[in-house]
Amino acid sequence: MTASRRVLLPGVALLLLAALAAGLLLGPARVAPATLPAWLADRLGWAPLPPSLLGEAAILEAIRLPRALMAAIIGGGLGAAGAVMQGLFRNPLADPGLIGVSAGAALAAVAAIVLGGGLAGLGLWLVPLAAFAGGLAATLLGLALSRDGAGLDAATLLLAGIAINALCAAGTGLLVFLADERQVRDITFWTLGSLAGVRLAQLPVALLLIAAPALALLALARPLNSFLLGDAEAFFLGERVPQVRLAAVLLSAIAVSAGVALTGLVAFVGLVVPHLLRLAGARDHRLLLPGSALLGAALLLLADLGARSLAAPAELPLGVVTALIGAPFFLWLLRQGRSA
């Protein structure tokens, strides 16, 4: 563990830096690599920007930077939440979507689009706000249904999640049926996920509702290690089982709901990222959780880069790219698990 710990986190952090640089420099408009240090030096007040780089620096700051930062924060939140869910439910196939977070967010976002008359009239905040509230509401409903005396029954929470997922999907379907053509297009666009619409103004929200809960999740690493032996053993080892579970579910739900609210549905990041790290030898949650946050950030940055460059000048939906990469990988993983 110590050897992989020494190598793994710095390795993933380097990958994240590389992905960040790629996300900032690559795209339809050319931004020379030299722009990046020059722009940084200017922003830090070390050296003014050479006039020749003003245009490229403007692209960097106005378009690439918000998008890259948001991709990193949202991907980090999805990765950390996925790792926490898998540890909490002692199931390597768990994902925040399992308890209905994403479906609840989607239902509320679609409701806002349909009842509000389409994306165009709703401003920057209404759909994200609705999605965030919907994701949290679905989670709270699942939590309320799975209350078991003082604690939470994990199996009931998962089963309730299946029902909540189905219910939200039915509600979403009904709204799509009621929607006009333009709204259906908006819904499709939103559902497939994209970072094209993010603005720098949303950054504080992302820090507060995604980065902060994700950081708080890291503090659950030690208890989650005990959870791998089951609830009873975790209690015997001194963990406050109901409190840890509630905190883990709520913090994950906040981070994932906010992520969905800002980008739409982005599949498979939370599921695949912890698996990749486990394959690389990360078993201890003290390593797995920060690793998943960093790797999730890097992968969503790269996926977004793919989304905007694979079919340039058109942009592929982000959710399509993550699923196109994630789903085959996941199938491969299933086969591996069976043969192991």
Added chain:
Amino acid sequence: MIAVEACSFSLRGAPLLSQVSLALRPGRVTAIVGPNGAGKSTLLGLMAGALRPTAGRVTLAGQDLRGWTPQELARRRAVVSQKVSVAMPMTVRQVVTLGRQPWRATPARAGDAAAVAEAISAAGITHLADRDHAALSGGEQQRCHWARALAQLAPMPLGGLLLLDEPTASLDLGHAAALLRRLRGLAAAQGTGIALVLHDLNQARFVADEVVLLEAGRIVAQGSAAEVLRPRLLEPVYAVRFHAVGDSILADYGAALRDAG
């Protein structure tokens, strides 16, 4: 000391234990025996704080268990469960190291590595330390969790308290004897208070200072091993004939099989 005071426990209306009283004293080994469904594991669960009595109370050092935080409990008693499933791939050493979780942020942390190594060696699994837990046999897994409890127990004041649910169930005779020997050693040398559920009455005969015989949620006999483990008391409870041979107590499977034929 853990004291079970006139405890009853029901689950969904089914009474599993009624009016059970029992004290777990430092330096003493108490064996809980009885047929399947008699309430042995339930009684152990009450003592561990995993279950709350529906009537009566369980105390640790005179204070109701409900007043102790999970962490305070984990620093005074260790539990070896019947069966533990490990959800993700983990090595034996990683599992045993989890026994040190209650001691994080305490001075005892300094002894983590030594305590883990000692526990692994005491459980006879040094050669398995870097193996995946899932690749072990049932008995080897049981010894792995036994080692985890030993690692948890090591820094406890006054030798701590140890609760074990059928710890020898999957062990071969040699490893069962080694575990029982270790239990006696802990009780004698450190003053550890030990309660364990056993099916093998012969093991109970030799390891226990006190034996509690349960049947259908009630204590039918309680006292020294020599007092409780007598054919006259056991035969109606188990519906099997017993013979006392020297100090041993043996079930007469031959007679049981002849009766069936």
